[in-house]
Amino acid sequence: MNSPVLWLDILVVVILILLSIRIFSEASLFKSVVLFIALGLFVSFAWVKLAAPDIALTEAALGAGVTGALLLDTVGHLRSRNVPYSKHRHAEDGTSSNA
Amino acid sequence: MTQIEIYLLAGAAMFCIGLYGLVVRPHLLHKVMGLNVMAVAVFLVLVSVARRVPGPTPDALPHAMVLTGIVVSVAATAYSLALIKRIYTETGAVTLQETDDDA
Amino acid sequence: MLDLIQPQLPAITLAVLLFAASAAFLVRFERARAIALVAAGVQVVLVSWITWIVVGQDRVWVYTIGGWGAPLGIDLTIDGVSAVMMLLTAVVGCVVTVYSAGYFPPKDSYRLFWSLWLFLWAALFALFASNDIFNLYVCLELLTISAVGLVAISGERAALFAGMRYILSALAGSLIYLFGVALVYASTGVLDFDLLATQVSIDPTTQAGLALMVIGLLLKTALFPMHFWLPPAHANAVAPVSAVLSALVVKGSFYIIFKLMHVFTGHEMIPGLAELMGILGVCAIIWGSVQAFTQKRLKMMVAYSTVAQIGYLFLLFPLVAAADDIQTAVLAASAGLFHAVSHGLAKGAMFLTAGTIVKAVGSDRLEDMAGLSRLAPIPAFTFAIAGVSMVGLPPSGGFVSKWLYVSSAIETGAWWWAGAVVVGGLLAALYIFKVIALFMGSGKEPLQVGVSNRVITIAPLVLALMSLVIGVFGQPILDLLYPAVESLTAGMMR
Amino acid sequence: MPNNIERPRRAQHIVAVGLLVAVFVLLARAVLYIPMHDTGVASSIQDNLQISGVLNPVTAVLLNFRGYDTLLEIAVLVLAIIGVLSLQREGMLASGRLAPFADPALSLLTRILVPMMILIAGYLLWAGEKAPGGAFQAGSILGAAGVLVTLSGHVRPGWLSPAIVKIIIAVGFVVFLVAAIIPMFFDKNLLEYPLHLAKPLIILIETWLTFSIGMILVTMFISSAAPITDDYVRGDAT
């Protein structure tokens, strides 16, 4: 009874799981945040699949939008700012870009 | 394997992944993202449970719960990020490791 | 007029707190302080009125919000147990408010303290009154964020890190709890405690749901292995905040566990869960006391003492599980709850007076406080009284709970829990009397003590004396607890 | 940052993964045992939908049946912003400019998008009563619009005095609280809207909520993003 729609759901679920695994295995902070925002969008797509339009809308606006923006802002904050008060001075920028 | 069960399993899986992120990744931002992933996972379970109702409109109660949940988790994340920024400006630390040495 | 207000009392009390909280946000420090003091006074009056009604009519007060009734809407139920906890919150809250009025210099960095504090108070009230597990999630969140806000408000390095740890673990706990709620809703379809009590059945989903809810709440109550966030948070927070955290906030999540274990008949639902909590409790008592004994800083020691005393609370679950008749189950349950009340009062007094002492001596380290009793007799005396209640010596409330624990342990035949309680008392005596001996001893260099205003010396004393008074006149509180605990355990015994 | 911070220690990694896989298995078991028949309250929601004053079941549950949850939820939101503000060191809402200069592409985009976003927010607010929408969605879009305006430098954050900002933040919650208390004067319980008044009250609450949520979200960005003043800038601000 694998109706075609079901395949789409399986695809969404697989993407969701892969995305979340990728977020936490990603070394670079900025990339993780971007992936997180992508995850937010896919989740709102999942809500649409589960016939929950309100939640999809809110998720897109708040979950992906606001949270994503806040995260990006924090990443920016952590990278660009030198630290006036702390005794630890950080030579290179916050995220190390390793392979 | 009905649609609901797929999303339920997805929810359970993402919960564990989120927990992994919270537990293992030292960077505070990763931990906050982990928390959000766990939240999303729970909401997945709730909404898929709502979907059990036959007919077009699913059960509205879980939806309301999820909506409230999303707003609450946004609020919590906002505060955590503010705290992370303040810790960074104050001490330059981006992980809890600093605290463990001189705890 | 009065009979108009009376049926709406729970809603009014909550509304008063929420209004005061939002008002305090809008105004400057002095006016916010005034609002907080007024709100505290009103709160005490209203809560005691509610308790009077609950005792008077000896019934469980069900207040349906929005008039929709249980499955659809949310109910507030106030029974003996929640009334006692609310009374504890009101009393400790009022004293803490008065203490903070005298403690903070009226400069702007603390202007939002009052608003956060009133939100916390509102969260506690909502939590003790709520009868709906999802609503409890929202209350827990409200509680967590306000608590973390209060911890981090001082802005010092240690407080910020403590706040970070606290919020991460608390949010993790809440999410685990929420997952549990989702599973329970999935299997039973209801969120209200009373309905759950009738419809819950032993199947994997509900079992997992309860397990997740309990684990989430254990994390928020900082039971032994998961206590890592509590000592830094309680020790580095500002004195009134650490008092509130130790005395009240920790009790909130314990109260929910108590209700869950009774509504879901936890020890049958998950065999061995009650015993596990008991064993963790005993480890908490021993580990907490040992750590408290070796601490070099006063507030850190008192924080670890909280970790130990929390262990006591969880001893009630194995005893209730082991009880064969309703009477011993009620005895064990009221032992735990009475300990929550007496610990609330005593620990509140201890943290407040610790704050006064640290403010007077200028440093938090124990060596600098030698010979304090000569120069600051009242705080030293208050610390001693609170310590006596912590150790559980007779004139104090701690003794009553210790007595109840030992008698219920004997009646159920599981005497080793009684052993744990008694040994715990002796271990507590170790670190309490180490400090008292230090106060009575004579320090190396003469101790200069800054002048501390009257309020912050007298307020903790009032609280400490209260913890002694309930030791002697404890019976009314027990009478208040018995019917409620009986109805809860009756469900369990079916 | 020494990069061993990034890669967690090997042993701890393995232990964590092992544990979480086991947890996943057990959660999966629990989840799969969920009864597939509807045990929820869907049916009772449908019956009471007419008297709830709104047609959209979710909004009905959110604002009427379980209005208390939403009230506390808004309290959490307000509390969060209070927490964020309490973390500021140099007082409330630093007034410094956020963006040093307007980037032409950004300003063009803002000029186009912001009016649309406000329009959409209005529609969502209005539609929430019948179709998916409502205060939170509208509020968040309004917030996004606000952020866009301030980030793009069109408006200095000091545009609104801190007092007004705080009032707007609090107004949503206070209105909701007042609306909840009014029924008590008509000898009804908290949040028990009189039938004929249910719809107007809900709409009143929703509108003020939207403004508050919008302002809260904007303040979240502005307050914690410390103002760009000369001594902080280090190199180019990306």
Next chain:
Amino acid sequence: MSLLQLALMIAVSAPWVSAIIIFCLGETRHRTRFVIGLMGSAVTTSAVGYLGYHLAQGGAGTSLGIPLLGFTFGLTVDRLGVIFALLAATLWLVTTFYATGYMSHLKDKARFFGFFAICVGSAIGIALSSNLLSLFIFYEALTLATYPLVAHKGSQAAIKGGRTYLAYALTGGAVLLVGVVWLHALGGGAFVASGSIPVGLLDTHSTQLTAIFAMLIAGFGVKAALFPAHGWLPAAMVAPAPVSALLHAVAVVKAGVFGIARVILDVFGIEAASALGVLDPLALLAGFTIIYASVKALKQDDIKKRLAYSTIGQLSYMVLGLAIGTPIAIAAALAHLVHHALLKITMFFTAGVLAEEVKITRVSEMDGVGRRMPLTMLAFSLAALGIIGIPPIAGFVSKWGLGLGALEGGQVWPLAVLAASSVLNAVYLLPMIGRAWFGTPKPEWMNRPEQGSKRFEGSRLLVLPLLLTAGLGSLIGPLSFMEVSPTRWASAITGASSAMTVPWRSAPFLLDATGTLFLILACVVWLVSAFSAWHVEGQHRWRFRIFLLMAACGSIGLAVAHDPAMFYTFYAMMALSAYGLIAHSDRAPQGGAGRVYMTYTVLGEALLLAALLIGSLGTDSFTATLVDSPWRDLGIGLLLAAFGIKIGAIGVHAWMPSAYDSAASGVGAALAGVASSAGIIGLIRFLPGGAVDFPGWGSIVISAGLVAALFGALIGSTQARTRRVLAYSSMSQFGIMTVGIGAGLANSQVWPVAVSAVGIYLVHHGFAKAALFGADEIVLHSNTKRWALPVIALAGLALAGMPLTSGAIAKLALKESLGGLPGQWKTFLDVMLPLTAIGTTLLMARVLQLSWRVDPKQRGRSATPSAVAVASLAVLAFFTGMLLWVMPDPAVQKAVEKALGLYGVLDLMLPFVIGVSVFVAALVFVRQRAKSGPLANLCIPDPFIRATEYVDTALIIHRPKAAESGREPKNRRPLPSLDRTNIAESYLLTWPVASTLIAGLLLLVLVLTLL
């Protein structure tokens, strides 16, 4: 709320209220604090007094309380509670004065007096609480309130002492809690007259009840300082003196004993407790504690520590009494609660005054302090004697009751414990008194120019309470027959007949034949020696005179006292005051002879006490009860041993030579003549001779007597100093008398004849010996040697039994009495008696020879004897000769005729002639062998004296050397450093580990769901 309940409420709450007021008063307002303290104690005392008065009138008790934990946390009025409350309240009143004086220059007075009041408040609370729960609550409140007092000084030692105290008290409290709760769970715990254990429970839950009893006793035992848990009391001696006085002598420690009393009497009830069989182990433990504590007290050089160990011992007396369980024993224990409180509080007050005024804290520093503060040390001495159990002071009454109670319960070993502990008490307390009065004071104490009189007491506030308690302590003893006395009050509680508990019977005095004889002897001899000794010089003149008078009235009282307790009282008075006479003169080495005498006397006293107790259980006469009591042989043995020491029986006579030698001038006569013969009177009066034959005992006594006689003669005749010869002659004379008594014992018909014969012999010997001592005095001190020699000769002849002298009559009377003996004894005695006579003549010849050639350098030591001395000598000589002729006694008449008959004279002369010839031969032999050597080296050393000296020196070594300062107890290694746990904890605190734990726990609980 009746008046009684009001009084009850006031009694308990007044101390707490005054404490709160004192705390609020703050440090500076001394006067108001003193007034508040005084008022508080006064109000409490009057309230408790009213309760006592109400009960005394036979009013019913009452109780009030609030419900708590299934019990009522309340108070009640009953006799047992009121006695302890009254004690605590009155002594608090007294101690308030003392403490104000004592604390005048110490800091933190508000804290001190506040907690002091709370302590007393909780003690009264304990006394008046209505059930085990309220008692436990006050009990723990007492622990808490005492801690700040023990650690008051804040010094390192004080804190350490406080910590030890807390460690013991809290552990005890924890054990007690479990016991109380367990009992409550089983339904017991309330205080009901004969035990509140639900009836069926005894057989079903006996093991549980025993466990509960053990826990309750362990809990209360900590405060009652039973053996394993006594360590805290000496450690708590760092507390200021008022604390040690009121709390560690009265309130705190008695709370423990009171608790045990409540548990045994009102919670379990005697029957239930003995049914469970828990009382005997407790009694054994208490017995062991008594002995252990007394031995430990010996080693303590610090005064307060020694008193502390003494307290531990005395507390165990009470526990022993309670554990024995018979009504008399319990009444005695409860009475001892009051007696010991009064006596011990005096001693602690004294320790406090000594520490404050003259800065001495060690026993070895106490020399001559009596000269410095006579009133204080008098009070201390009275209290010490009371503790030892010397009648008539209070301690004796309760010790007597304990002994009787033990016997009533059919057990004898407590008697042994009592005897042994009295000896040990004496050994560690008497030296303190000895040093105080007989030691040489420090020079700077003496010169107090500004205060005028050399003696300078502590400030009035300190000394008055001291004297009050000492007075009360010593008065309660003799007045114990009064209704309100603690003994009567206690016996009303346990229903014991007051005849038993009050030692002195109603009609103690009776004059029988031997009594009159001894009375005449005592009066004359003491009169004569008083004349000759009265004008003795030296600074201690008055002290000597007091002792002389006390010894005199002791021996006179002895003659007429027939009731065992009264006899014992006078006997003890005479024996102890004789020490004053022996140790008085500075000639003797530092109390050497005195100490040996005292040791033997104390041993004798203890044995006598045990013996008298055996005979006085029950209402009829001593000898009747002794005959048919199960421990008859033990009683007789003890009697013989006790009086044997007095009359210098073989083996125990080592004290006699040195004592007589060093006795002050003029007093030797009285000692030799009267004091020692008291032993014979005792034997005659208390041995159950007349009723039953004791062939076994008879033969033992006779042989002992003969050996003593011969041994005395042999050793005596070789002694170098006249007094030592006389001592040995007394020993042999008493030996002969014991032969007479032995004969009476062996054959009951002979007993009356033997008694009167021995009586005559006694009187004759008394006068003769007194005359000899008098003469020796004159020979030694004056050049009128010529006067003394004929008297010595006359007395010597009388002793040797020359015809026409009293000696002859006495010897013949004695021979008469021996007539009735069975065959083989008769012949044996016929041979032996002459031998003794020869021995006596030898001794007398020796005396003559020594006094004849007394060398000049010895003579000139003291002033010339007054005419009085000579006159008294004459009187004695006269009595020796003439009196007996007049005696109306039939046996005497017969003896007189025989003496006059030819055969009789020959019989008497023969031994005399042989004796003289042997002496002359020995004299000639000696002169040939050692042309020049002084006679002394010929002296045969007395093995027993060697043995006593060896034991004595051992005692000295045993006694704490002054050098052994109170070194810091080796501080135990500090608690195993727990810092390692810090490292574990900090590891636990790190986020990764902690969160992994969360995941782990989550998994664990989920797994649980699988089960």
